[in-house]
Amino acid sequence: MDDLKDLTIAILGGTGPQGRGLARRFAVAGLTVVLGSRTAERAEAAAAELAEATGGAVSGASNADASAQGDIVLVVVPWDGHAELLESLKGELAGKVVVDCVNPLGFDKQGPYALLVPEGSATQQAAAILTESRVVGAFHNVSAVLLEDPSVESIETDVLVLGDDREATDAVQALADTVPGMRGVYGGRIRNAHQVEALTANLISINRRYKAHAGVRVTDV
Amino acid sequence: MDDLKDLTIAILGGTGPQGRGLARRFAVAGLTVVLGSRTAERAEAAAAELAEATGGAVSGASNADASAQGDIVLVVVPWDGHAELLESLKGELAGKVVVDCVNPLGFDKQGPYALLVPEGSATQQAAAILTESRVVGAFHNVSAVLLEDPSVESIETDVLVLGDDREATDAVQALADTVPGMRGVYGGRIRNAHQVEALTANLISINRRYKAHAGVRVTDV
Numbered sequence: 001m002d003d004l005k006d007l008t009i010a011i012l013g014g015t016g017p018q019g020r021g022l023a024r025r026f027a028v029a030g031l032t033v034v035l036g037s038r039t040a041e042r043a044e045a046a047a048a049e050l051a052e053a054t055g056g057a058v059s060g061a062s063n064a065d066a067s068a069q070g071d072i073v074l075v076v077v078p079w080d081g082h083a084e085l086l087e088s089l090k091g092e093l094a095g096k097v098v099v100d101c102v103n104p105l106g107f108d109k110q111g112p113y114a115l116l117v118p119e120g121s122a123t124q125q126a127a128a129i130l131t132e133s134r135v136v137g138a139f140h141n142v143s144a145v146l147l148e149d150p151s152v153e154s155i156e157t158d159v160l161v162l163g164d165d166r167e168a169t170d171a172v173q174a175l176a177d178t179v180p181g182m183r184g185v186y187g188g189r190i191r192n193a194h195q196v197e198a199l200t201a202n203l204i205s206i207n208r209r210y211k212a213h214a215g216v217r218v219t220d221v
Numbered sequence: 222m223d224d225l226k227d228l229t230i231a232i233l234g235g236t237g238p239q240g241r242g243l244a245r246r247f248a249v250a251g252l253t254v255v256l257g258s259r260t261a262e263r264a265e266a267a268a269a270e271l272a273e274a275t276g277g278a279v280s281g282a283s284n285a286d287a288s289a290q291g292d293i294v295l296v297v298v299p300w301d302g303h304a305e306l307l308e309s310l311k312g313e314l315a316g317k318v319v320v321d322c323v324n325p326l327g328f329d330k331q332g333p334y335a336l337l338v339p340e341g342s343a344t345q346q347a348a349a350i351l352t353e354s355r356v357v358g359a360f361h362n363v364s365a366v367l368l369e370d371p372s373v374e375s376i377e378t379d380v381l382v383l384g385d386d387r388e389a390t391d392a393v394q395a396l397a398d399t400v401p402g403m404r405g406v407y408g409g410r411i412r413n414a415h416q417v418e419a420l421t422a423n424l425i426s427i428n429r430r431y432k433a434h435a436g437v438r439v440t441d442v
């Protein structure tokens with residue numbers, strides 16, 4: 001893949017906390033970012049705020065236009081509606097590296113838990129729908145609170161990158177590496193994405209017990 | 222629970238690499254360890270070697286006798302036969318803290334992958350069988366190679382401890398804390414054990430890619 005500085009990073013669901021937080025970090029790293037949202041107006045408003053706050057290159061567009069503009073497209077939308085959104089963007093996302101960041105979780109009074117996904121994981125669902133795209137799973141376990149906090153200069157976490165396409169996983173690891181403190185680590189094939197998505201339920205449990213914003217580091221790598 | 226020094230730590234499947242490795246570390250930490258195996262003779266032979274190597278208190282017994290002797294009983298057996306073994310030890314394990322360390326994994330030419338478990342996870346299967354025991358999940362992601370290597374003085378990893386019984390999870394966290402470099406971290410309820418077991422498939426993938434013995438650290442805790 002080309003140098004990340006020459007690519008456009010699109011973030012679908014870019015007006016939610018996780019999407020906004022990732023956009024902030026990539027903008028600060030000097031990358032060109034397009035936020036996508038259901039309406040272009042919402043995305044443009046969030047993008048204007050981020051561009052102002054970071055001095056970076058952030059614009060906004062509808063999810064479809066952001067998909068068309070992006071070279072690497074992050075999917076940071078709620079699990080509810082994930083499949084429908086991707087179905088609707090199949091054409092725009094053809095040929096692109098699509099990074100699924102979605103955690104299918106449920107919550108009840110006992111806290112968070114992993115939802116069963118017929119395809120195995122959100123990432124596998126994306127791959128099943130986007131047969132013309134290069135689907136990778138990543139950025140599942142990163143705290144939105146830390147990403148969005150401008151006083152946090154370094155995000156001390158590894159990003160496990162799951163995928164079967166080496167060039168695509170390498171590019172997404174490099175994308176993670178642009179954020180200070182963050183490191184992209186190859187995490188296995190796409191069929192092993194489920195547990196990385198689901199691990200977010202454990203991290204939320206840890207956050208509650210320890211009053212933390214927990215992340216994951218891989219040792220000996 | 223009582224001080225760990227006053228308790229006996231039993232390790233079922235204690236003659237395999239993971240069980241032997243954990244036994245070694247607990248023996249070095251000054252704890253009283255009983256290795257269990259299908260035959261008392263195999264367990265006694267492995268225990269004699271470990272006692273010699275560590276100068277620690279390690280004995281061997283059949284899995285049933287080790288279960289009866291242990292206050293905290295670690296289950297470190299192959300997934301194949303897991304349910305049958307626990308069914309056969311229901312009586313001996315009643316009232317005990319039982320720590321399931323088993324990772325239900327499959328392997329094919331594409332590498333490791335997580336197996337589907339009807340109960341959700343090995344830990345939940347153990348809890349479903351051992352209704353009179355206090356079942357906890359832990360020690361899933363620890364490299365047997367590092368545990369068994371006497372030249373490795375510190376095991377740089379966190380142990381995610383899963384369970385719904387606070388006193389039991391606290392005891393198992395304390396057990397992990399006895400090993401230099403290792404730290405017990407509460408990882409959530411037992412219903413969130415699956416992804417921690419399955420994450421071992423990712424760590425094996427990481428080991429293959431990076432020629433490492435990967436472990437996990439939780440940041441901000």
